[in-house]
Amino acid sequence: MAMLEIKDIEVYYGVIQAIKGISFTVNEGEVIALIGANGAGKTTTLQTITGMIAPAAGEILFEGTDIAKIPGHKIVSMGMAHVPEGRRVFAELSVYENLKLGAYTRKDKNEVAETLERVYRSFPRLKERKNQLAGTLSGGEQQMLAMGRALMSKPKIVLMDEPSMGLSPILVEEIFNIIREISAGGTTVLLVEQNAKKALAIADRAYVLETGKIVLSGDAKEMLNNDSIKKAYLGE
Amino acid sequence: MNFLTYLINGISLGSVYAIIALGYTMVYGIAKMLNFAHGDVIMIGCYVVFLAMSRSGLPALPSVALAVVACTLLGITVEKIAYKPLRRATPLAVLITAIGVSYFLQNMALLLFGADTKSFSPVVNVPALKLADGALTISGTTIVTVAACIVIMIGLSLFVKRTKAGQAMLAVSEDKDAAQLMGVNVNATISLTFAIGSGLAAIAGVLFCSAYPTLTPYTGSMPGIKAFTAAVFGGIGSIPGALIGGILLGVIEIFGRAYISSQLSDAIVFAVLIVVLLVKPTGLLGRQVHEKV
Ligand SMILES: Nc1ncnc2c1ncn2[C@@H]1O[C@H](COP(=O)(O)OP(=O)(O)OP(=O)(O)O)[C@@H](O)[C@H]1O
Numbered sequence A: 001m002a003m004l005e006i007k008d009i010e011v012y013y014g015v016i017q018a019i020k021g022i023s024f025t026v027n028e029g030e031v032i033a034l035i036g037a038n039g040a041g042k043t044t045t046l047q048t049i050t051g052m053i054a055p056a057a058g059e060i061l062f063e064g065t066d067i068a069k070i071p072g073h074k075i076v077s078m079g080m081a082h083v084p085e086g087r088r089v090f091a092e093l094s095v096y097e098n099l100k101l102g103a104y105t106r107k108d109k110n111e112v113a114e115t116l117e118r119v120y121r122s123f124p125r126l127k128e129r130k131n132q133l134a135g136t137l138s139g140g141e142q143q144m145l146a147m148g149r150a151l152m153s154k155p156k157i158v159l160m161d162e163p164s165m166g167l168s169p170i171l172v173e174e175i176f177n178i179i180r181e182i183s184a185g186g187t188t189v190l191l192v193e194q195n196a197k198k199a200l201a202i203a204d205r206a207y208v209l210e211t212g213k214i215v216l217s218g219d220a221k222e223m224l225n226n227d228s229i230k231k232a233y234l235g236e
Numbered sequence B: 001m002n003f004l005t006y007l008i009n010g011i012s013l014g015s016v017y018a019i020i021a022l023g024y025t026m027v028y029g030i031a032k033m034l035n036f037a038h039g040d041v042i043m044i045g046c047y048v049v050f051l052a053m054s055r056s057g058l059p060a061l062p063s064v065a066l067a068v069v070a071c072t073l074l075g076i077t078v079e080k081i082a083y084k085p086l087r088r089a090t091p092l093a094v095l096i097t098a099i100g101v102s103y104f105l106q107n108m109a110l111l112l113f114g115a116d117t118k119s120f121s122p123v124v125n126v127p128a129l130k131l132a133d134g135a136l137t138i139s140g141t142t143i144v145t146v147a148a149c150i151v152i153m154i155g156l157s158l159f160v161k162r163t164k165a166g167q168a169m170l171a172v173s174e175d176k177d178a179a180q181l182m183g184v185n186v187n188a189t190i191s192l193t194f195a196i197g198s199g200l201a202a203i204a205g206v207l208f209c210s211a212y213p214t215l216t217p218y219t220g221s222m223p224g225i226k227a228f229t230a231a232v233f234g235g236i237g238s239i240p241g242a243l244i245g246g247i248l249l250g251v252i253e254i255f256g257r258a259y260i261s262s263q264l265s266d267a268i269v270f271a272v273l274i275v276v277l278l279v280k281p282t283g284l285l286g287r288q289v290h291e292k293v
């Protein structure tokens, strides 16, 4: 059984249909890339999965439960975290307070402290700056904080929306290394990226989204060699 | 000694404004709306205390506790019925609704309690403090008011900084969607904020009516507007801003009344607000909105 199964979801903004019936699956342990041009509906898809937007139709089965019918704030404690587009860190709160909010639904203080140490080990920069206000971090540091904050919930699956957006090539490399580490640690990853080349390189499988529909899916490495993908998304 | 007396009276009145301003500022911070009915919650709280003490013969403290509970429930109910359905409406629609709620509460009080002025018997039973061989007297009400303000400010700051619910409040006030992604129940958090603000309004109302002991259905509106001014003055959304704005406003009002003109004191208060907003549009402690791309 797939860990996450999206079945025929449709999403509207007012009268405009942004998602026109898409279905896909994410299996445990996989890295899945969701790629597509600006406005294709990638962010909308992720937001629908984590309950920020309600779908007009369709099912979202997470470990067999239809989470489309569950209030958004209950989804994180089921084991699903979301690193939103544009980071969305709490600017007025410190790095440490942001991370603590990531563990908001967890009760066991010792376990949370353990996860915090692990996050600090993955992102030493966050530990150095734990008392700094998140709003004063650099863009790259904010991205690390957004990822660390998501990991604080100890998720089974992490949804990431363009984590490399606006970062320098060195930082992009660092972020992708961290995604690899997260995956190696046993966490399933659903990755939305503009940087299709890098995303396909670390993904197991990929889906291509075009104006609210999935137009292509398959093995990520094969897609790297697919001519139409190369032309449209890899700039070759 | 006159100067000192005025200063102390100003700080006392300002403490009341500060406690009321907290309600405005917290609700604004979290729901991005001006709850114009906040002042009328004060008035309802005063009526509860008045009725509990004069009609039911309850002692002061239980009466105040009853008022806090009543106002807390009132705040939660108003939010649920009037504001929650407008979560995604335009700010203007919310503002008009808040004004409507304010009129509703005033007219409900008119119907329930009548239009006649009730004389509010002081709730505070603390002896006055005589200083400098009796040249300076600080009334028991003043002592309790300032102490209540300090305790509330410290308590609220600790609550926001140290507790999970407080941190959730800050998260929701910055970014509701991101807060929800953390697992925060946004609606419950907004409800809690209204509950705290309204409970504090009951305390502020009792302290206000102890100092100015006349009670009508319109008693809440003037201190409400002043406290709103104080919140804007200090920087709306900021808890220390509410304290500083409230105290300054109280002191300016009393000094204006004493040294310039008792008729003009309100005008002076608002004139100072306008000057502050012209010089610093975010208020004294208001934060610049900074966003990183
Ligand atoms: N809040 C909104 N209100 C109305 N339309 C919206 C809203 N958010 C997104 N849309 C529209 O829905 C479509 C899909 O947007 P979405 O943000 O999901 O795209 P995306 O694939 O994430 O794009 P990008 O790569 O630029 O982030 C777009 O046409 C967009 O204009």
Ligand SMILES: [Mg+2]
Binding pocket: A042, A043, A044, A085, A161
């Ligand atoms: Mg997007």
